[in-house]
Amino acid sequence: xxxxxxxxxxxxxxxxxxxxxxxxxxxxxxxxxxxxxxxxxxxxxxxxxxxxxxxxxxxxxxxxxxxxxxxxxxxxxxxxxxxxxxxxxxxxxxxxxxxxxxxxxxxxxxxxxxxxxxxxxxxxxxxxxxxxxxxxxxxxxxxxxxxxxxxxxxxxxxxxxxxxxxxxxxxxxxxxxxxxxxxxxxxxxxxxxxxxxxxxxxxxxxxxxxxxxxxxxxxxxxxxxxxxxxxxxxxxxxxxxxxxxxxxxxxxxxxxxxxxxxxxxxxxxxxxxxxxxxxxxxxxxxxxxxxxxxxxxxxxxxxxxxxxxxxxxxxxxxxxxxxxxxxxxxxxxxxxxxxxxxxxxxxxxxxxxxxxxxxxxxxxxxxxxxxxxxxxxxxxxxxxxxxxxxxxxxxxxxxxxxx
Amino acid sequence: xxxxxxxxxxxxxxxxxxxxxxxxxxxxxxxxxxxxxxxxxxxxxxxxxxxxxxxxxxxxxxxxxxxxxxxxxxxxxxxxxxxxxxxxxxxxxxxxxxxxxxxxxxxxxxxxxxxxxxxxxxxxxxxxxxxxxxxxxxxxxxxxxxxxxxxxxxxxxxxxxxxxxxxxxxxxxxxxxxxxxxxxxxxxxxxxxxxxxxxxxxxxxxxxxxxxxxxxxxxxxxxxxxxxxxxxxxxxxxxxxxxxxxxxxxxxxxxxxxxxxxxxxxxxxxxxxxxxxxxxxxxxxxxxxxxxxxxxxxxxxxxxxxxxxxxxxxxxxxxxxxxxxxxxxxxxxxxxxxxxxxxxxxxxxxxxxxxxxxxxxxxxxxxxxxxxxxxxxxxxxxxxxxxxxxxxxxxxxxxxxxx
Numbered sequence: 001x002x003x004x005x006x007x008x009x010x011x012x013x014x015x016x017x018x019x020x021x022x023x024x025x026x027x028x029x030x031x032x033x034x035x036x037x038x039x040x041x042x043x044x045x046x047x048x049x050x051x052x053x054x055x056x057x058x059x060x061x062x063x064x065x066x067x068x069x070x071x072x073x074x075x076x077x078x079x080x081x082x083x084x085x086x087x088x089x090x091x092x093x094x095x096x097x098x099x100x101x102x103x104x105x106x107x108x109x110x111x112x113x114x115x116x117x118x119x120x121x122x123x124x125x126x127x128x129x130x131x132x133x134x135x136x137x138x139x140x141x142x143x144x145x146x147x148x149x150x151x152x153x154x155x156x157x158x159x160x161x162x163x164x165x166x167x168x169x170x171x172x173x174x175x176x177x178x179x180x181x182x183x184x185x186x187x188x189x190x191x192x193x194x195x196x197x198x199x200x201x202x203x204x205x206x207x208x209x210x211x212x213x214x215x216x217x218x219x220x221x222x223x224x225x226x227x228x229x230x231x232x233x234x235x236x237x238x239x240x241x242x243x244x245x246x247x248x249x250x251x252x253x254x255x256x257x258x259x260x261x262x263x264x265x266x267x268x269x270x271x272x273x274x275x276x277x278x279x280x281x282x283x284x285x286x287x288x289x290x291x292x293x294x295x296x297x298x299x300x301x302x303x304x305x306x307x308x309x310x311x312x313x314x315x316x317x318x319x320x321x322x323x324x325x326x327x328x329x330x331x332x333x334x335x336x337x338x339x340x341x342x343x344x345x346x347x348x349x350x351x352x353x354x355x356x357x358x359x360x361x362x363x364x365x366x367x368x369x370x371x372x373x374x375x376x377x378x379x380x381x382x383x384x385x386x387x388x389x390x391x392x393x394x395x396x397x398x399x400x401x402x403x
Numbered sequence: 404x405x406x407x408x409x410x411x412x413x414x415x416x417x418x419x420x421x422x423x424x425x426x427x428x429x430x431x432x433x434x435x436x437x438x439x440x441x442x443x444x445x446x447x448x449x450x451x452x453x454x455x456x457x458x459x460x461x462x463x464x465x466x467x468x469x470x471x472x473x474x475x476x477x478x479x480x481x482x483x484x485x486x487x488x489x490x491x492x493x494x495x496x497x498x499x500x501x502x503x504x505x506x507x508x509x510x511x512x513x514x515x516x517x518x519x520x521x522x523x524x525x526x527x528x529x530x531x532x533x534x535x536x537x538x539x540x541x542x543x544x545x546x547x548x549x550x551x552x553x554x555x556x557x558x559x560x561x562x563x564x565x566x567x568x569x570x571x572x573x574x575x576x577x578x579x580x581x582x583x584x585x586x587x588x589x590x591x592x593x594x595x596x597x598x599x600x601x602x603x604x605x606x607x608x609x610x611x612x613x614x615x616x617x618x619x620x621x622x623x624x625x626x627x628x629x630x631x632x633x634x635x636x637x638x639x640x641x642x643x644x645x646x647x648x649x650x651x652x653x654x655x656x657x658x659x660x661x662x663x664x665x666x667x668x669x670x671x672x673x674x675x676x677x678x679x680x681x682x683x684x685x686x687x688x689x690x691x692x693x694x695x696x697x698x699x700x701x702x703x704x705x706x707x708x709x710x711x712x713x714x715x716x717x718x719x720x721x722x723x724x725x726x727x728x729x730x731x732x733x734x735x736x737x738x739x740x741x742x743x744x745x746x747x748x749x750x751x752x753x754x755x756x757x758x759x760x761x762x763x764x765x766x767x768x769x770x771x772x773x774x775x776x777x778x779x780x781x782x783x784x785x786x787x788x789x790x791x792x793x794x795x796x797x798x799x800x801x802x803x804x805x806x
Contacts, residue, residue: 030472030686036462042676046461054680055458058449058630059439060768069433092632093496096675097657128656221676227461229495229632229678251654253531254500270773272499273445273624275632277457278681283433365463370673 036359037386039395040367041171041330042199043221043228044383046281050226053284054277061274069283070274074264076286080294081197081216081234082207087257088234089264090282092275095198095219098231100128101255102194102215105235105243106163109133114155114191116147116166116182119173120370121196125165132251137161143373144173144320144332152182156189162242164191169200171222172370174332174379175321176200183212192239198222201232202289203329203383204298214239220278223301223329225384226285229278285384297387301328304387308380309333311396315403320377329383332369334376338403351375354402362398439762440789442798443770444574444733445602446624446631447786449684453629456687457680464677472686473677477667479689483697484600484619484637485610490660491637492667493685494620495678498601501620501634503531504658505597508638508646509566509618512536517558517594519550519569519585522576523773524599528568535654540564546776547576547723547735555585559592565645567594572603574625575773577735577782578724579603586615595642601625604635605692606732606786607701617642623681626704626732628787629688632681688787700790704731707790711783712736714799718806723780732786735772737779741806754778757805765801 038045059066078088091098103125107113113134115125118141126136137159141147147166156164164186168177183193192214197206203223208216214236221228235243235257243250243257250256254272263271289297305328309319316336319326335351343349344357351368355378358364367379382391441448462469481491494501506528510516516537518528521544529539540562544550550569559567567589571580586596595617600609606626611619617639623629638646638660646653646660653659657675666674692700708731712722719739722729738754746752747760754771758781761767770782785794 029690030475033459033462033468033472033683034466035460036466038461038463040463043461043463043679046680051458051460051680055454056436057438057454058441058446059436060441060443060446061631063437063439063762063768065436069436072433093500093657094675094678097496100655100657124656131652131654131656219676227678227680228464228676229681249534251534252503253527253534254496254503272497273622273631275497275630275681276446277449277454277630277684278632278678280436281680287432359466365466 035363037364037391037394039380039382039386039391040365041379041381042219042383044223044225044381044386046225046227047285047288047385049288050281050284054227054281056277056280058276061276062268062270066276067268070279073279073283073286076290077232077234080202080206080286080289081232082205083209083234085208085234085236087240087261087264088232089260090220090279091217091231091233091255092272093231094228095217095231096124097255098217098219098233099125099196100252101231101233101257102217103128103163103165104132104252104255105250105257106192106194106215106239107132107134108246108248110135111163112137112159112161113163113165114139114152114159114161116141116152118145118147118175118177119143119167119170121171121198122167123371125167125196129165143371144175146175146177146325147182149181149185153185156185156191160189161191163194165194167196169197169203169327169329171199171330172373173320174327174330175325176327179211179213187212192242199327199329199383202297203301203387205294208234220282220285222381223384224282224285224289226281227278229275230282298328301382301387304382304389304392305329305331307389307392308382311392315396315399317378320373329381329387331380331382332373332377333380335378342403351378357402358398364395364398366395438766440767440794440797442783442785442789442794443768444782444784445622445786447626447628447784447789449628449630450688450691450788452691453684453687457630457684459680459683461679464679465671465673469679470671473682476682476686476689479693480635480637483605483609483689483692484635485608486612486637488611488637488639490643490664490667491635492663493682494634494636494658495675496634497631498620498622498634499527500658501622501636502528502599503655504634504636504660505618505620506531506566506568507535507655507658508653508660509595509597509642510535510537511649511651513538514566515540515562515564516566516568517542517555517562517564519544519555521548521550521578521580522546522570522573524574524601525570526774528599532568546774547578549578549580549728550585552584552588556588559588559594563592564594566597568597570599572600572606572730572732574602574733575776576723577730577733578728579730582614582616590615595645602730602732602786605700606704606790608697611637623685623688625784626787627685627688627692628789629684630681632678633685701731704785704790707785707792707795708732708734710792710795711785714795718799718802720781723776732784732790734783734785735776735780736783738781745806754781760805761801767798767801769798
């Protein structure tokens with residue numbers, strides 16, 4: 001078990017006793033939040049019309065007017081995922097819960113799963129699958145590279161797994177993994193294929209059906225340009241058949257797709273109360289994506305990323321990932337000496353201090369590295385509405401001012 | 404396994420092929436949602452300032468400005484729960500996931516749990532605990548009544564469970580369960596106590612610490628008057644100690660409180676991306692609750708419920724629950740013959756048709772019965788901002804017009 005990472009009772013955050021619940025307080029209105037350009041690994045900035053859609057007065061989660069919105073959301077998610085999967089829906093939790101939903105529905109205790117790990121999110125899949133009682137065969141690749149097709153093929157041939165899982169767009173490294181060959185190998189071996197599309201959905205065209213993917217998940221706070229809180233997921237009919245034929249119940253009631261089907265399928269019966277406002281925001285975000293067109297949107301993401309790599313090179317940053325495997329919505333860059341040794345003049349130094357300076361003085365958020373890449377790279381997101389060359393220029397200007 | 408409740412591929416919702424992802428669409432702006440007075444079992448209507456708080460431009464989930472908001476949210480949730488529990492936080496999913504979080508953290512495979520079942524949500528606890536591999540001893544009470552202290556005591560003495568779980572405010576029956584004696588019995592037997600506070604938090608004063616509760620969960624869409632999407636949860640230090648000492652990992656990565664502690668404890672390190680906008684809304688909702696004062700808010704809920712029971716009696720509805728056990732935020736009423744036999748003049752009849760008429764003609768949502776009470780009761784919520792006598796009058800006027 002990992003150690004608890006919080007302080008014991010009555011420490012810092014508990015030094016003031018809770019206020020008594022009986023007397024009315026006069027809490028002051030909090031100060032407005034600072035304006036931020038969110039160029040980290042997500043969330044990205046959310047267009048005004050999406051925020052206004054979320055702020056509409058509520059209707060019920062079974063109200064016919066809301067169910068029409070939900071119909072549209074599910075249809076438009078199918079379009080973006082490139083699938084006809086009936087069970088395509090916005091799960092009522094964040095992207096990590098989408099990962100868990102895909103794995104715990106398909107895996108029973110003792111099942112074999114082969115997982116490709118070329119970053120933090122591949123490793124997270126292994127943790128989730130292990131907790132579900134699966135036997136995990138892990139195929140590692142160096143962070144910043146793609147998975148080896150041969151290594152995946154060898155593992156699949158050796159293990160004959162029920163499920164093969166890997167990450168399309170590795171948010172910890174900025175690698176875009178080629179999907180088709182590994183997925184085809186897995187399907188030839190009779191395995192179900194699970195794909196992490198957290199940082200690819202709505203940033204590049206997806207084709208779950210053509211690729212032969214059985215379960216995929218994403219998040220709303222990346223290229224969809226919504227707030228975090230929902231996880232678009234999609235299950236193929238083949239996957240649903242496997243879930244229906246399980247010998248044991250899905251370990252999670254909340255994520256059990258056979259129960260979710262009651263609400264997100266044709267019946268629209270109560271399972272849990274769907275996050276109405278977040279779904280209203282997602283509906284508007286999907287409308288914006290389709291109005292732009294997925295091809296144009298992908299071009300915009302590629303052009304912004306290309307300009308970013310060029311600007312970073314002028315500042316001494318080196319891309320972590322080879323050009324042909326870069327994920328346009330998220331660029332990982334190795335930090336030059338002048339960033340690693342940067343000093344703020346008040347005693348703080350290093351890349352984290354510079355990130356804080358960018359945030360506080362320039363209102364720009366960029367992301368640090370995760371896992372073995374912590375302190376070595378920055379992760380710069382140009383996702384959704386933010387994938388614009390003028391945002392690259394703003395970041396480059398801020399960096400030039402500080403370096 | 405329950406059967407899948409959705410139609411096969413290419414049926415109704417699939418008859419139109421997905422739109423191709425390549426060409427820009429010109430989806431029309433959807434029509435505005437109808438105005439609704441939400442007097443069902445939740446969601447309730449959300450005050451404008453809460454909706455505006457959700458619509459603020461985003462900041463990052465690790466931004467210092469957001470972490471200050473999160474500090475306030477956690478402190479104010481402690482106040483409303485009546486606890487000093489450090490691990491008190493808004494879980495990034497709806498109330499049902501809060502239930503699952505409490506149970507799967509505390510229960511390992513083979514552990515004994517005694518669960519009081521006097522409604523649908525007690526029964527749901529049994530399902531969740533069973534899926535976690537626990538041995539469930541179920542103590543049933545008739546829907547509409549409280550749990551028997553003696554029956555719970557007998558079961559606890561017999562089973563010597565690790566966990567005792569029951570529902571404070573049963574959203575399916577409108578029963579307010581007395582907590583203290585059962586909780587004291589459980590603690591004397593060395594058990595951890597889990598309490599469902601979904602429809603009580605912010606509607607009546609809670610005192611988790613005084614009552615001896617080890618894990619509690621709620622939802623935001625009831626008396627807190629937020630949209631659905633978050634589940635306030637609280638774990639005692641005693642509960643955290645038990646989780647830390649588990650022999651096996653918590654089956655859910657997403658709900659593992661020892662991992663959630665990384666972000667919601669003192670370190671504020673990344674676990675998953677918190678639903679920023681929903682938490683901004685919750686912060687404002689908590690500010691409104693504390694500005695009103697919990698006592699005044701509870702009085703308002705009681706007065707509204709009292710007027711509702713009186714108005715319903717005039718119309719022939721009979722309360723399902725004895726006066727001393729009624730839950731002010733949610734009134735369950737047995738339907739009179741004139742409701743059961745109501746006809747809309749266009750061929751539809753029965754209580755569901757009348758509910759639809761209330762919705763479509765009067766803009767008022769009320770809830771039907773769940774489980775064995777489906778078709779026999781209505782559930783009328785006067786929760787959060789909606790707990791006002793003028794809303795009762797509006798519903799009564801609408802009913803008089805239709806009956």
